[in-house]
Amino acid sequence: MSFILRLNHISKSFGAVLALKDVSLDLGDNEILGLLGDNGAGKSTLVKIISGIFPPDSGSMCVNGETIDFRRYSGARSRRFGIETVHQDHALAEKQPLWRNVFVGRHLKNGLGFIHAAEEKRETLKLLHNVIGLPAEGLDPDLPASVLSGGERQGLAIGRAMYFQSHLIILDEPTTALSLHETEKVLGFIKKIKEAGKACIFISHNIAQVFAVADRCVVMDRGEIVADESKNEMTLESLTKLLISFNRRQEILHV
Amino acid sequence: MYKRPFIALMYHYKMQLAISMLLCIMLVVFILASPDTFLSWSIYESFLSTIPFFAIPAIGMTLVVVCGEMDMCFPSTIAMSGFVFSWLWTATGNSALSIIGALVAGTAIGWTNGLIVVKIGVPSIIATIGTQFFWRGLIMILCSGLAIDLSGIQDSPLHHVFAGRLAGHISSQALWAIGIAVMVGFLLNRHVYGDALRFTGDNTETALKMGVPVGLVRISAFSLMGFFCAISGIIACIEMGSWWPTQGEGYLLLVFASVFIGGTSVFGGEGSVYGTCVGAIIIGIVEAGIISAGLSGFWTRTVYGIIIVVSASLYVVMAKSGRR
Numbered sequence: 001m002s003f004i005l006r007l008n009h010i011s012k013s014f015g016a017v018l019a020l021k022d023v024s025l026d027l028g029d030n031e032i033l034g035l036l037g038d039n040g041a042g043k044s045t046l047v048k049i050i051s052g053i054f055p056p057d058s059g060s061m062c063v064n065g066e067t068i069d070f071r072r073y074s075g076a077r078s079r080r081f082g083i084e085t086v087h088q089d090h091a092l093a094e095k096q097p098l099w100r101n102v103f104v105g106r107h108l109k110n111g112l113g114f115i116h117a118a119e120e121k122r123e124t125l126k127l128l129h130n131v132i133g134l135p136a137e138g139l140d141p142d143l144p145a146s147v148l149s150g151g152e153r154q155g156l157a158i159g160r161a162m163y164f165q166s167h168l169i170i171l172d173e174p175t176t177a178l179s180l181h182e183t184e185k186v187l188g189f190i191k192k193i194k195e196a197g198k199a200c201i202f203i204s205h206n207i208a209q210v211f212a213v214a215d216r217c218v219v220m221d222r223g224e225i226v227a228d229e230s231k232n233e234m235t236l237e238s239l240t241k242l243l244i245s246f247n248r249r250q251e252i253l254h255v
Numbered sequence: 256m257y258k259r260p261f262i263a264l265m266y267h268y269k270m271q272l273a274i275s276m277l278l279c280i281m282l283v284v285f286i287l288a289s290p291d292t293f294l295s296w297s298i299y300e301s302f303l304s305t306i307p308f309f310a311i312p313a314i315g316m317t318l319v320v321v322c323g324e325m326d327m328c329f330p331s332t333i334a335m336s337g338f339v340f341s342w343l344w345t346a347t348g349n350s351a352l353s354i355i356g357a358l359v360a361g362t363a364i365g366w367t368n369g370l371i372v373v374k375i376g377v378p379s380i381i382a383t384i385g386t387q388f389f390w391r392g393l394i395m396i397l398c399s400g401l402a403i404d405l406s407g408i409q410d411s412p413l414h415h416v417f418a419g420r421l422a423g424h425i426s427s428q429a430l431w432a433i434g435i436a437v438m439v440g441f442l443l444n445r446h447v448y449g450d451a452l453r454f455t456g457d458n459t460e461t462a463l464k465m466g467v468p469v470g471l472v473r474i475s476a477f478s479l480m481g482f483f484c485a486i487s488g489i490i491a492c493i494e495m496g497s498w499w500p501t502q503g504e505g506y507l508l509l510v511f512a513s514v515f516i517g518g519t520s521v522f523g524g525e526g527s528v529y530g531t532c533v534g535a536i537i538i539g540i541v542e543a544g545i546i547s548a549g550l551s552g553f554w555t556r557t558v559y560g561i562i563i564v565v566s567a568s569l570y571v572v573m574a575k576s577g578r579r
Contacts, residue, residue: 076466090464093457095524104454105466113447142267 003062004029004168004199005050010059012045019045020056021223027201029167032194034214035203036243041220043203047170050201051085052078064167082167088174091157092145099124099141102160123163131159131192151182155189162196169193170201175209187213207243211236221246269573270518274533277516277566281537285544292547300424302539307432308491309506310535313513314432314439315483317531320514321443322476323456323523328368328383329484329510331390333503336361336481337488338394341403341498350413358485364390365481369474379477394500402499409496418494428490432532435483440528452476456523512538512559516566520574537562 005027012020020042027033037043049056055070062068063081092101099121108116108123124141128134132148132155148156154174161169171190175183190213193200204210210217211231217239219227227242234242265272286293312329319326340357347353368386372379408414419427443449451472454462462469484503492498515521516537517530541562542555 075464079466085464087464090458090460093454093461093524095457095520096453100450100453104450104462107447107450109447114441115445115447115450117445 002029002065003027004031004064006062007046007050008060008062010046010049010056010061012049012054012056019223020049023059023223023225025218025225025228027168027199028215029199030194030197032190032200032202032213032215034210034217035201035220036205036207036210036217037220038205038246040222042223043220044172045223046220047085047172047201047203050078051075051083051170079166082165083170084161084164084166084168085170085172086154086157086161086174087172088154088176092148092153094146095144097142098128098145098148098156101145101156102127102163106164127159127163128156131155131162131189133188149182149185150178151185154178154186158189158193162193162198166198168199168201170203172203173205174202175204175206183209207240208236211239219243219246270527270570271529271533273569273573274516274518274530274537274566278533278537281540281544285540285548288544288548292543296424298543298547300426302536302543303429304418304426304494306535306539307426307428308487308494309509309538310432310513310532311435311487311490312480312484312506313510313517313531313535314436314528315480316510316514317517317519317526317528318439318443318452319476319480320519320521321449321456321523321526322452322473323459324372324379324473324476326365326368326383326477326480327380327507328364328387328390329480330503330506331387331394332361332364332481332484333488333491333506334394334500335364335390335488336485337492337498337502338398338403340485340489341405341492344405344408345403350411354413354489357489358482361481361483361485361488362478363481365484366474366478368481369477372477373470373473398500400500402497405492405496405498408493414493417490428494431486431490435486436528436532443526443528448472448475453524453526456520456525458524508559509535509538512563515563515570518566518570520570521567 003026005025007023007025010020010023011018023042023046035043035046048054050061052073052075055073060067061070063083066081093104096104099117102124103115103120108120110116121141125139128139128141132152134152145153145156154171158169158171174186178186187209190200190202194213202210202214214231216228216230217234218225219242226246229239282293292298312333316326316329336357339360340353343353343356344350364386368379368383371377371382371386415427417427417431421427421430443452451462451467454465454467455469455472459469488502491502513534514531515534517527517532517534519526519530538559541558542552545554545558546552
């Protein structure tokens with residue numbers, strides 16, 4: 001198995017708070033990784049370093065075999081390396097037509113910057129049909145993004161990332177505000193990432209959701225990776241026990 | 256989601272349809288009220304010469320409003336570019352230099368507004384009210400409150416290009432306004448810049464995350480607005496054969512009314528250049544319609560007010576019903 005992402009001894013602190021302590025992690029190029037942990041465990045700090053929001057204090061990172069120079073790394077550059085982060089709140093602009101939301105920032109255009117709208121609308125229809133599973137008949141790519149449900153919006157953002165050949169899609173708590181039915185849809189979209197041969201980091205609080213789709217689970221606790229197990233080594237019960245034991249340890253330490 | 260393409264098309268262009276119908280209804284009412292005036296060509300000829308002065312800045316304002324900003328400074332931008340044009344023309348007599356000077360002045364004023372809003376972070380409505388006073392004051396200092404006579408300009412080739420009459424009836428400024436409207440329409444609907452404006456106005460966070468250079472887009476919208484104000488200022492000077500220190504002052508209401516009647520969202524993210532142009536025509540014919548119907552001129556503002564509030568309310572209601 002080749003690796004899409006390799007993190008070596010990453011540390012990061014904010015003032016006196018040590019957010020990440022010597023984190024090392026390898027991610028296969030078609031692996032769905034569930035990243036679990038309580039609030040403040042360091043999940044988002046880790047993801048922000050991967051997607052170029054800020055650099056680590058020490059440690060190194062390889063994307064697709066290429067060592068990243070953090071002085072020249074940014075959000076825009078991480079996208080060029082094929083890493084795309086999908087946020088629950090800011091995935092789409094609601095008033096804009098679906099096709100503009102798919103192609104924003106990456107339009108199919110001619111030399112003068114004019115958009116090939118007809119082609120983009122056709123591609124959008126395909127994407128809505130193939131990834132989100134909406135019926136192709138009667139679907140209008142000119143409708144505003146607000147017609148989609150919460151889960152479908154995540155789906156459009158995931159489909160968009162796959163359309164633009166992202167190698168690694170990071171989902172930051174994609175199901176937090178969604179109903180059960182919508183959550184099922186999002187889990188389905190994550191399975192499509194696997195089928196498409198891409199890698200995914202799925203951050204969540206919810207053990208059952210992560211267990212349903214992940215190939216491997218990593219548990220973080222106060223800036224450290226405390227457990228890293230592949231799916232065949234664990235059951236939902238063992239994973240739950242593991243997480244509870246860390247919460248206990250935390251409580252004991254706090255007392 | 257509509258299956259019949261005709262209804263889908265109607266739904267998609269409902270704003271444009273609504274505003275066009277409003278214009279038709281107004282024309283019918285005015286024709287019935289004063290057939291002598293509104294069935295003769297001469298009134299439309301004068302509309303063609305007066306409406307472009309505020310229609311051109313209104314087209315620029317559409318872009319500014321789509322990206323979620325306001326420019327209250329533009330009357331002073333028009334006056335300042337007009338002043339630079341007149342001053343250069345009387346001093347050098349060089350047409351090209353005068354025009355370029357005025358365009359640079361207008362664009363620079365817009366660019367400064369953009370910098371204050373984006374780099375310092377002052378809300379645009381406050382920042383541009385401030386700069387409006389500043390530039391108007393500076394103009395008064397520079398011209399000592401006196402108008403500039405441009406007699407002779409109406410015989411120069413400049414007049415034919417910017418304020419002539421095609422076939423003796425159609426004003427050049429109307430052709431300029433139509434040309435600008437078509438260009439800006441394409442820019443807003445089919446160019447990546449227009450797309451960037453829409454996303455910036457709709458959801459800045461999303462725009463940023465998707466790689467839209469939000470700051471640059473906002474600054475350039477203000478700069479373009481300044482550029483269009485300069486064109487309007489130049490044409491006004493050439494048409495009138497003089498520059499006057501209060502130039503542009505009456506346009507504040509007319510421009511915002513045109514934009515909002517035209518269906519451009521008060522909240523940013525959406526806008527229609529076609530709507531703005533029809534809005535400008537509506538605003539332009541209201542006064543003539545009221546006066547020729549025999550009502551007092553004082554009614555004009557009242558009617559402006561009603562039209563603005565009613566159309567803005569209508570669009571908000573339509574936007575709500577269009578969303579599920």
